[in-house]
Amino acid sequence: MRVTDSMMVNRFLSDVMQNRKALTELQHRMSSGRQIRFPSDNPVGTVNALRLRSKIAQTERFSANIKEAQDWLTTTEYAVSTALSYVMRVKELAVGGVNGAIGEAGRQAMAQEAAVIRDGLIQTGNTTHGDRYVFGGHSTLTKPFEASGAVGTHAGDINREVGDGVLVKINVSGIDTIQPAILAVDSLIQALNDADIAALSGTVMESIESVIDTLTATLSELGGRMVQLSLTQERQQLVKLSSEQLLSETENADFAETVTLFKAQEYAYQAALSAGARIIQPSLLDYLR
C-alpha cells in the first residue's frame, strides 16, 4: 500500500482528535461529577434518573405529610387524654354523690366542681392545631363547641396522603368524643342538683362508664395510627435513602474509574503526539545531498 505524507498527517490528526475528544469527555465527567448530562448519554439511565428524582421529591413530601399528621394526632391525643382525666374525676364525683352522708351542701359543691369540669371539657373540645379546630371535622375554622355544647355536625374526615394513594385519617369528631362527656357531666349536675341518688348510681354512672370506654378506645385508636405513621415514616426514609443512592449510581460519575480512564487516555494522547512528531518530520529530502 502506498502511504503518502498527507495520509500520515491526516491519520495522526484524526487519532489525536479522537484522543482529545475522549479526554474532554472524561474531563467534563470529572469536573461536573455527572456521567449523564444529556438523555443521549444514556436514555435508560435518564429515565431512571427522572423517575428517581421525582421519587425523592415525593418521599420528601410524604415525609412532611406524615410529620404534619403526627403533630395533628399528638394534639388530638393530648386533648382526648385531658378529656379522659376530666371524666375520671367526674366518675369520682358521681361515686361520692351516691354516698348519702355528704348531704345537700356536699352535693352542691360537687355540682359546682362538675360545672368547672364541663367548662374544661368545652375548652378541650375547642383545641386548635395552629389556627384550626381539631374536633370540628371539615369545619376547621368554626368553634365546634359553645357553652351550650356541640355546634354543627363535626362531620368529615381529614386525611393525609402518606404514601402513593395511601390515606390516613387524622381527625376524630367532637360529637363522638367530647360531646358524650359533656352530656354525661350535664346529667351528673342534674342528678346532683335533684339529689337523685338512683340516677347517680344508675343512668349517670352508666353514661360516664360508656364515655370512659369511648375515650379509651379513641386513645388507643389514635395510638395505633401514630404507630402506623412512624412505621410509614421509616419506610419513606428508607425509600428516599435508597432512591438517592440509586440516583447517584445512575447519574454521578464514579471518580476512581473516571480518574483511571483519564490517566490512561492521557498516556495514549501523549504517545500519539510523540509518535506523530517522530514520523512526520523526516523525508527523503533530509537524506539527499
Add this chain to the structure above:
Amino acid sequence: MTSQFFGIEIARRAMDAQRRAMEVAGHNIANANTRGYSRQRVSMTTTPPLVLHGAGERETIQVGTGVRIEDIRRIRNAFLDFQARKAQAMLGQWQTREQILSEVEALINEPSEAGLRSVLDQFWESLQELANNPESRAVRTTVIKQAGSLAVAFRHHRQVLTELVSSINLSIEAKIGEINATARQLAAVNEQIQRAVVAGQSPNDLMDERDRLVEQLAKSAGAVSMPSKNHTVHVLVGGGVLVSGNNFQQIELLSDGTLKWQGLALSVKPEAGQIAGYLQMRDHVIPSLIGDIDTLAASVISYMNATHRSGFDRDGNPGEDFFVGSGAWDIAVSPVLAGNPDRIAASGTGDVGDGSVALRMARFRQEPIVSGASVDDFFRGFIAGIGVLSQEAKRLSENQMLLVEQIEYQRESISGVSLDEEVAELLKYQHAFNAAARVINSFDEMLEVIIERMGRVGR
C-alpha cells in the same frame, strides 16, 4: 542512412520529455496539500521508428527515434469515488440530525433540577400542601404561583421547539443557496471539460475539480452522479436532474417551506445529505415532539379542570376551570383563580377544612390521563425518545465519519502525493535529462571531428 544530426534530435526529444516529466513531478509536489487533487503521471512512449532499407544483412531494419510524452494521466479509482459520495451523503444527513437533536437536548434541559419535570414536582407539592392546609390563603397563593410556573414551562418548551423549526428553515435556505451555487459551478466545469476533451486534451485538474464539486453536492443534497459523455457528469437530486452537461436546474424554498425545482411544478425530495437531515427534523421529528408537549399539556388541562369543577372553593362555591387554554401554546392559570386564590376549589364538600379535591388534583401525575399513561410516564417516555434518537444520530454519524475517513485513506493511498516518491521521480528524470544532454555532447564532438578534422588529407 540517417542524418548525422539525427542523434541530436533523439536527445532533444529525450530532454523535452524528461523536462515535461519533471514539471509534472513539480506540479504534484506543488499540489501535495490541495484538497481533491489526484497525483498525475506522465506516460512516455517511443516515437515511431524509422525503417531503413538494405542497411545490413537483412533487407530492412527499424531504428528507434526517441521518446515522446503520450499522455499525462491522473491516478484515481472511480469505485472509491462512488463509495465516498454515498458515505458523504449519509454523513451529511446524520451529522445534521445529530447537531439538531443535541440542540433539542440542551433546550429541554433534562435530567436537571431546572426542567419541566422539576416544575411538575413543585406543582404537585403545592397541591399536596393545599390538601393539608385548604384553609390557608398563603398556600393557595403558592398553588397559583406553581401552576403559573407550570404553564410558563409548557409554553416555553413549545416555543423553543417552534423557534428551532424556524432556525432550521434558515439553515435550509442557506444550504439551498450553497447547492445552487455548486450546481452552477459544476455545469461550468462540465462545459470546460467537454471542450478540452473534444480538443483531445486530458483535463486532469478540471476533472479533480468536477469530482470535488460532485462530492460536495452528495454531502449537502445527497446527490447521485452518473458519468456522461466526454468525461462530464450528470447529477440527480431525489430523482430530479440538478446538473446535466452545461445545464443546471436551481432549487427554491417556497414560503410554505417546501422545496421546488425553479420554473417547474415539481417538488424536490432529497433522500440523503444535509438537506434531507434538515427536512426530516423539520417535518417529522420536531413536530412530533411539539405534538407530545401539546398532548401532555392538554391532558393536564382537562384533568385539572374536570377535577377542579367537581370541588368547592374556600367560600363553598362550586369550582370552575383551573387552567384556560387547550394546549402547550396557550395554557395559563384561569384569570378568575389568579385574581382570587380563594376560588381554588380544594374542598369536596364545601367545608373549608376539606382538602380532598386538592388531593385528587395532586394525583394528576399518577392517573393514566395522557392516552393511557400517567403524566410522569409520558414525560419520561418523551425524554427517553429524544435520548434514543439523539444517541442513534450520534452513533451513526460517528460510524459514517469513520467510513468516510477510511475511504479517504484508501483514496489518498491511490491518488495522494507522496513527497518521497515525487523527489525520487524527480531524481530519475533529472538523471535521464542529464544523460540526454550528454548524448548531445557526444554528437557534438562527433560532428566536430567530421567538420574540423576531416578533409585535411595532404594539407
